[in-house]
Amino acid sequence: MQKRIAVIGGGIIGATAAFYLGYLDQTQSLSVTLFDDDLGQATKAASGIISPWLSKRRNKRWYTLAKExxxxxRKLVTDANLGTNVYQQTGTIVTRKDPNDLDSLFQEAEIKLRHTPAMRSVALLSSQDVGKRLPFLTNPPAGILVEGGAKIDGLRFVEALLDQAQKRHVEISRQRVFFDESGKLRTSKGLESFDKIIIATGAWMKGTLKPLNYLVKVRPQKGQLIDLTIKSKHYGSHLPVLMxxxxxxxxxxxxxxxxVGATHENDGGFDLKPTSEARNRLLTNAKAFDQHxxxxxxxxxxxxxxxxxxxxxxxxxxxxDNPNILLGGGLGSSGLTTGPLIGYFLARAVVEGQLGVWDKYTKPISHYII
Ligand SMILES: Cc1cc2nc3c(=O)[nH]c(=O)nc-3n(C[C@H](O)[C@H](O)[C@H](O)COP(=O)(O)OP(=O)(O)OC[C@H]3O[C@@H](n4cnc5c(N)ncnc54)[C@H](O)[C@@H]3O)c2cc1C
Incomplete structure (x- = not known):
């Protein structure tokens, strides 16, 4: 008999988990349903930058997870056959205001490159060099080019993975679902039992687990970005990202x-209204580099x-205290980078019937959920 698996949440973790559940389960021993209500999903709103290597963050577990x-x-693009309209390695240019900081960052980048093939290459670029790479800018800054830096379109990513998951018999159900106290899920069909559940509900995880009497220590943060249309012969999707x-x-x-993005608004919570303040601030920030x-x-x-x-x-x-309920979350501002690997790990754990050793990537769950 097939085991029933539920994935709650269809952002980057849930979509990747659903895809790999279908992909890895070659004997079709699983019956998988993904539930998603698409409310304020971070993945579809994200800027799309994959370039963790020169971050100022010094959390080792985070860095290991983000780097991997x-x-x-590379594996995901091949397995899911993703096109360049979803994921494209165009390079990222990281800047520092102080030229000394830029020099030391470049030294750090050269050391990291030795152990990190995904960075491909690094180069210290003058403002003129950056101008050649991003010819639509009127005031290019000096920076470091990391050739392996990439961008993804979060909306297309989720659509592509869920589309492929469906072709592998994963059911996609567009609805909000809730736990009842016994651990069953309340869906539009009534109370349903599942053998395993993957929870990937992002900023909403606190509410998801409340009926089971868990306190999830995550808080929501509002993020806004602007989409502009640039009609210029100097413009194109092959251009690198400026950070x-x-x-x-x-x-x-x-x-x-x-x-252009993004804002980090701690007091914005779950509010999904665009604001003129964010619009103005983001445009002003971008105009410092492109006055047009x-x-x-x-x-x-x-x-x-x-x-x-x-x-x-x-x-x-x-x-x-429940190995049948897996979860991943708290991805913050780098979730497009860390989310797919987490989704893959969770899917493998379900398909292989055993949990991985993950302590090099994350503190024990009990640190975040009590
Ligand atoms: C403006 C912005 C810019 C960003 N830029 C970048 C970037 O450049 N690079 C980067 O690496 N990261 C970036 N991020 C971060 C990244 O987008 C997130 O960390 C990541 O997408 C979170 O993925 P997730 O799967 O955990 O959650 P989400 O994508 O939020 O998905 C969770 C889903 O679960 C659904 N859900 C919740 N509860 C239920 C329920 N009970 N039943 C059914 N469905 C439910 C929600 O509606 C949602 O669709 C950015 C984020 C924002 C907001």
Missing amino acids: GASFY PESSSDIIPFEHDKLV LQMDQIDRVRVGTRAYTDDFAPFFGHLP
Whole structure:
């Protein structure tokens, strides 16, 4: 008899888990349903940058997860046959305001490159060099090019993976589901039992686990970014991403689309309303590098809800006293980088019937869930 598996949440963790549940379960011993209500999903609102290597963060577990997460895309792109309209390695340019800081960062980048093939190569670029790589900028800063840096389109990513999951007999159910106290799920069909459940509900995980009397220590954070249309012969999706220090990232996408983001609004919670303040601030930040940008080029403001933990680190594993309920969350602002690997680990644990050893990536779940 097939085992019944539920995945709750169809963001980057849930979509990757659902894809790999279908992909790895070659004997079709699992019957998998993914439930998602698509409310404020962070993945679809995200800027899309995959470039963790030169981050200022010094959390070793996070770095191990993010570094391996960035490398993992190579496997994922092949397994899921993702096109360049979903994931593209165009390089990222990281800047520092102080030239001395830039030099020391470059030295750090060269050392990291020796142990990190996914970075491909690094180069110290003058402002003129950056201008050649990003010719639409009027005021390019000096920076470090990491050739292995990439961008993904979160919306297309989720759509592509769920589409492939469906072809492998995963059912996608667009609804909000709830635990009852016994651990069953309340769905539109009534109370349903599952052999294993993967919870990937992002910023909403506290509410998901409340009926089971767990306290999940995640808080929501509002993030906004702007999509602009740039009609310029100097523009194109093959261009690298600019990551200016303490400012907004500038990300060229296809069809003349430029993304600028994102805000980090701790008091915004689950609010999904775009604000003119964010719109103005993001445009002003981007105009420091491209003075031609105008308000009327903004097509829309995208809003999503990130999930943060007290140590800003993601977590994954199983519930402290229930190995049949797996979960992953608290991805913060680098979840596009870490999320797919977490989804893959969780799917493998279900298919192989045993949990992995994950302590090099995450503190014990009991640190985040009590
Ligand atoms: C503006 C912005 C920019 C970002 N930029 C980047 C970036 O450049 N690089 C990077 O690496 N990361 C970035 N991130 C972070 C990244 O997007 C998130 O960390 C990641 O997408 C979170 O994925 P998730 O699967 O945990 O959650 P989500 O993508 O939020 O998905 C959770 C899903 O679960 C659903 N759900 C919740 N409860 C239930 C329920 N009871 N029943 C059914 N469905 C439910 C939700 O509606 C949602 O669809 C950004 C985030 C934002 C908001």
